[in-house]
Amino acid sequence: MPQKTFSGPAQTAPRYTSYPTAPHFHSGVGPATVESWLAELPAGEAISLYLHVPFCDRLCWFCACHTKHTLKYGPVARFLQSLHVEIRTVARLLGGRVTVNALHFGGGSPTMLRPDDTRELMRVLRDSLPIADNASISVEIDPNDMDEPRLDALAAIGLTRASLGIQDFDPKVQRAINREQSFEFTSSVVEGLRVRAIGSINLDLLYGLPHQTTASVAATIRQALSLRPDRIALFGYAHVPWFKKHQNLIEEAALPDAEQRLEQATAAAEIIRQAGYTAIGIDHFALPGDSLAIAASHGKLRRNFQGYTDDQLETLIGLGPSSVSRFRQGYAQNIAATGAYQQAVDQGGLAIQRGIALSDDDRARAWVIERLMCDFAFSRSEARALFGAAAEGIIGEAQTMAMAETSPQITVDGELFVVDPSLRPLVRTVAARFDAYLGRGTARHSMAV
Structure with a gap:
C-alpha cells in the first residue's frame, strides 16, 4: 500500500481512546454525579472493571502512565488497603445489580504485588462483587517482576490473558529507556504462563524509541514473533516530556524523526502480517482465530483506554488512582495522586476528581x-x-x-x-x-x- 509521506512539521493528534478526550474532563463531575450514574445502571447489566496499581519497582523513562517508582513495599501494601475499601464502596453502591464479565489489572506494574496480595485482591473482588464464572481476567505484566510464585498466583486468580511489556530487545535501546530485559528471560516468562494453561498472550512493542532504526525494530519484531503470541500491540512512542517529566531523561537527539517513525511502523507491520497475523486498527495485530480478529471482521471492534478491545460492555468502572470509568452518561476519573486518593476512599466515599457528561x-x-x-x-x-x-x-x-x-x-x-x-x-x-x-x-x- 502506498504511504503518504510527511512534509513540514510532524502531525500530532489525540490517541482517541475516549471522546471527549481526557484533557477536556472537568471538576463539574464529582462523587455525587458518579453515585447517581451507578444507581442508574440497569439491573442485570454486565460490566467491566479496570484496576490501576500506581507503582513500579523501576521507572521506565518512556512511560507516560500514572505511576511512581518505589523500592519499598510498604507504600504498595498501604495502597492495597485503600483499594480494598474502594472495591467495597463501589460494590455497596451497585447493590449486587450487575455482573462483572471482564477485569483488567493495569498500572504501573500490577505484577510487582506479592503473590499473597494478588490472591487477596481477587478474594476481595469476588467476595464484594458478582463476578461471572467465565469472566475474562487480563493482567499487564512486567516480565522482570516474574518468578514462579507470581506465576502461580496469576494462575490461581483465573488469569485468561497476559499482556507482556517488551518495547524493544535491542540492548542499546533498552539502556536508553531504562528498560533492560533479555529475550531469554522474556521467553521463559511466556513459557511459564503457557505451562500454567494461560494460553492467550499479548506482547507490547514500541517504535519511535531512541536509537531505534528500521532494521533494529524489524529484529525485535522477529524475536517477538518467535514466541508466537496471540496478539501484538505495536505502539508509537509518545514523547510528552511536558506531561511526564522523567521523559526528559531520554536523549531527544537520538529519537527518530516523523519520516523514520512511519518507516519503522510500516516495516514492522508488514513483517507481522507476513507471519500470518491480521492487522487490527492502527497498531494491533492478532492471529485470525483470536477474539480481537473475529470482532474486527464482524465490525465489533471497540476502543478504550487500554487500546483496541473486543469488550462489548457499555460500562467500565475504574478503580485505583487516575483510573477512568465510562458510563452511558459520561466519563469520570479518579484522583491521580495516590495519597489524596487513599484519603478520599478511606473515608468511605468515591475518589472522583473530574469527568465529563456527554451531550x-x-x-x-x-x-x-x-x-x-x-x-x-x-x-x-x-x-x-x-x-x-x-x-x-x-x-x-x-x-x-x-x-x-x-x-x-x-x-x-x-x-x-x-x-x-x-x-x-x-x-x-x-x-x-x-x-x-x-x-x-x-x-x-x-x-x-
Whole structure:
C-alpha cells in the first residue's frame, strides 16, 4: 500500500481512546454525579472493571502512565488497603445489580504485588462483587517482576490473558529507556504462563524509541514473533516530556524523526502480517482465530483506554488512582495522586476528581471517531439510525471533506464514508476533523504515527 509521506512539521493528534478526550474532563463531575450514574445502571447489566496499581519497582523513562517508582513495599501494601475499601464502596453502591464479565489489572506494574496480595485482591473482588464464572481476567505484566510464585498466583486468580511489556530487545535501546530485559528471560516468562494453561498472550512493542532504526525494530519484531503470541500491540512512542517529566531523561537527539517513525511502523507491520497475523486498527495485530480478529471482521471492534478491545460492555468502572470509568452518561476519573486518593476512599466515599457528561453531539461524534479508528469508515445510515438529528451535522462535515478538490481525506462508497487507504496510518488526524473540542484549551498531543 502506498504511504503518504510527511512534509513540514510532524502531525500530532489525540490517541482517541475516549471522546471527549481526557484533557477536556472537568471538576463539574464529582462523587455525587458518579453515585447517581451507578444507581442508574440497569439491573442485570454486565460490566467491566479496570484496576490501576500506581507503582513500579523501576521507572521506565518512556512511560507516560500514572505511576511512581518505589523500592519499598510498604507504600504498595498501604495502597492495597485503600483499594480494598474502594472495591467495597463501589460494590455497596451497585447493590449486587450487575455482573462483572471482564477485569483488567493495569498500572504501573500490577505484577510487582506479592503473590499473597494478588490472591487477596481477587478474594476481595469476588467476595464484594458478582463476578461471572467465565469472566475474562487480563493482567499487564512486567516480565522482570516474574518468578514462579507470581506465576502461580496469576494462575490461581483465573488469569485468561497476559499482556507482556517488551518495547524493544535491542540492548542499546533498552539502556536508553531504562528498560533492560533479555529475550531469554522474556521467553521463559511466556513459557511459564503457557505451562500454567494461560494460553492467550499479548506482547507490547514500541517504535519511535531512541536509537531505534528500521532494521533494529524489524529484529525485535522477529524475536517477538518467535514466541508466537496471540496478539501484538505495536505502539508509537509518545514523547510528552511536558506531561511526564522523567521523559526528559531520554536523549531527544537520538529519537527518530516523523519520516523514520512511519518507516519503522510500516516495516514492522508488514513483517507481522507476513507471519500470518491480521492487522487490527492502527497498531494491533492478532492471529485470525483470536477474539480481537473475529470482532474486527464482524465490525465489533471497540476502543478504550487500554487500546483496541473486543469488550462489548457499555460500562467500565475504574478503580485505583487516575483510573477512568465510562458510563452511558459520561466519563469520570479518579484522583491521580495516590495519597489524596487513599484519603478520599478511606473515608468511605468515591475518589472522583473530574469527568465529563456527554451531550447528544458528543455521543454521535464519539461513535464516528471510534468507527474511524476501528474500521477506517462509518455508515451514514447507521449514524442516523443511532443518533437521529445529532448525526446530521457530522454527516455534513464528512460530505464536505469528501468533496475537497485536492487530497480528500474521506471518500464516499455507497452508505460509507471511507478513509483514504494511504491515510490509514494517520487516521488519528482524520478523526480529529470530527473533534468539536480540539483547539480548546492548551492540551498538547503526541505524534500521529
